[in-house]
Amino acid sequence: MKRSMAFILSLVLLGCSTKNEKKELADKILADKQFTEVKERALAVVKTGFNAGDGYREVWIRDYNTFIELSAEVYPPKELKENLLVFFRMQGDDGNIIDGFTPAEAISKEETDFSYSDLEPRYAGHKNTVETDQETSLIQTVYKYVKVTGDTTILDVEIGDKTVAERMEWAMQFLIDKRFSTEHGLIWGATTADWGDVQPEHGWGVDIDANTHRAIDIYDNAMLVIALDNLVELLPQTRTKWLPIRNQLAKNAKKWLWDSEAKKFIPHIYLDGSPFPEDFNENEIYYFGGTAVAIEAGLLTKEEIKTSIDEMVSRVKQAGAPSIGLTLYPPYPAGYFENQIMNPEYNYQNGGDWTWFGARMIQQMVNYGFVADAYAQILPMTDRVIKNDGFYEWYTVDNKPKGSGTFRGSAGVLYTAIRTFEEWANSIKE
Template identity: 40%
Template sequence: MDLYSTVLAMTNETLVASFVAGDSYPDVWIRDLNTFITMASGANPQTDVRNALNGFFDRQNATSGEVPDGYRPNPNATSPNEPPPLQWPSCTGDTPDACKNNVETDQESSLVSATRQYVDYFDDIGFLAEHITQLELALNFLANYRTTDTYNNLIWGGTTFDWGDCQAEDEVQDCRILEPASHRAIDVYDNAMYALALQDLIYLESLLNRDSSIYQLLHDDLRSDVRKYLWNDDTQKFTNHLYLEEQAFDPSFDEDLVYYHGGTTIAMLAGFLTNDEVAASYQRMKDNVKLAGGEVTVGLTMYPPYPSDLTTKMMGEYTYQNGGDWAWFGGRTVSALAKLKFCDEAREALQPMLERVVVNNGFYEWWGKDNTPNGSSTFHGSAGVLGLAIQDVNDNC
């Protein structure tokens, strides 16, 4: 059995009968489910996949449209009764039902995109018709609660490490929750996820013969705003954080010397970059891998990492979201390259990620600079995106 077939078989085995994020997580997370639902659909009964999604629809705020991060799949638990926006508890691992790390702004987008994948896989138009209004409401939440007049359609969150869900500042009491010490900021990851969700909603509306012109206009304006406010032609990279008030770090530190891999990858998938810019971005990622030393891949969250004396003490340099190496995003880099017909580059990027899955017999959450595995050994997001990356290479190359 070749490497691709071996890892695909491991992916299917890992995703059977569980929709939590991994073996160390008790909750189902929507940002994770969105990245493995297609592969999980091939490994589980349709009813189980549908129920995993319904866990979020059942807990969505019916007034604001806000979606939780995760929920505990406990049949004895009760759902919150119409929680007001931003009032779910943080996801500490001991909350009895729904929770949300509201410094991140990808939950509503993730639910829309996960639903599109489910509908595509099972052709379940009835499920779509039942939930289409909730999907619209989810994206309306972002427009109503996470935009500002200053930057038009761009959505904001807390100051996190690229796509991370933990604030970078050490002075916040709970790094997962917005509070007075937080620094609100706009980044490309959240907005690329939003754009992908708008694309998915437009497609889903077409399946029901519904008018999606308002969402098409919003998508086009969002794309324009990303290029206007976040893309820097001089440095050929996205601005890390466009702050709404004061910045999070000492002004002597030039934050834009840090290059975000994950947000750039999602921007590729969202169509924010030209083919020439995609090629240059991937070359920058390859250069960063060499500069980082060790045995990292393009799944590196960023390079260089934020200096330890400027950030939360829980994330030193090259650890977790501050410079850890995540196949959860590296696999999506491969998918973006394959879909855009950068086939040699896609295969090159994919190979070391698959090799270490086999060598270590598991889909670990993240990898250290010295190629040591960390976190859950059955991280479903890693399994899902690597499985999709293999399929995308096979289908497009």
């Protein structure tokens, strides 16, 4: 049943300031029939495979990172483990990690943007080099796999001349060796819209080339902080090396990327100049996804998190958007990206609404105690799953579904968000 705006506002005003109010909210959460239905639908979607969704043939690591916990509900550990091992078998000679893999026989002769490995002849690999989150996504996914299955033997599996544990460190070293700005003490990637994988300079926009404008952003660096937290927990013997690097990254991210006056993260620090017009004030743009991941990385205080929540809600209202899955606001003006998928405004990663990141923000809101706010903000996301009969990749500013209708990343993060609510509610009821 769709909730009224008055109901949603009542939850926000509730604030859960007393024991009785918390119990009342816990009762609402545990009795929420949409939560139950969305979880059942998510389980049904993930049972059908590991590719990102219909329309995608690859198993992408940035997607798998967000639904492996859901997959663990329906697949045996050995299948989850095998997918992870494929990424390590296809690891580059410099330690880099591919974006995704697909059966080699499915690749036509005309498709040349693929890599191959003698250690894994069954698959062809693909990497969008504008991103700097494949390595960190793989570390996070291994961590989640170990947590949900208890299987630490994956760390000792030998692939070529290295164990998985050694390959995990090698992947992190790739970022330090190949994607690190010594001036800022942070990693860089191509210019993209927040967490996106399309650069503005030319039509396809997924490969770093001579046209690329290298830039530092919060998303990539927050992902690395999380990955290093995961790494040192899985491999305590690496703490001496990686924990100081993690701590310095966190410090530098706040120093260089947090605008203390505007109380938001700036979009980019450019290393080679900006691809946008000189009179364009990019800092007016608010990055929702990168902010959510920064909160997950522990980079903001609770007061700053509350300010961020309020700012997101305000900008969603200004945009007329359906949820805090909004990628960014205001969007980049039409024509600023040559790839037409980023035009017009509010399209795809340029102001589209993605549950894939919005539900991650919901999880952090619950984790940091903003449960009533989180419940109010998740309702538009669960409502549209039922209404549109699917976990769509993204939504337009007027809440029309777009892209894959079985986008497993959306199913995964929404399922985890609901479980996070239920765990909180059950702790209140105890």
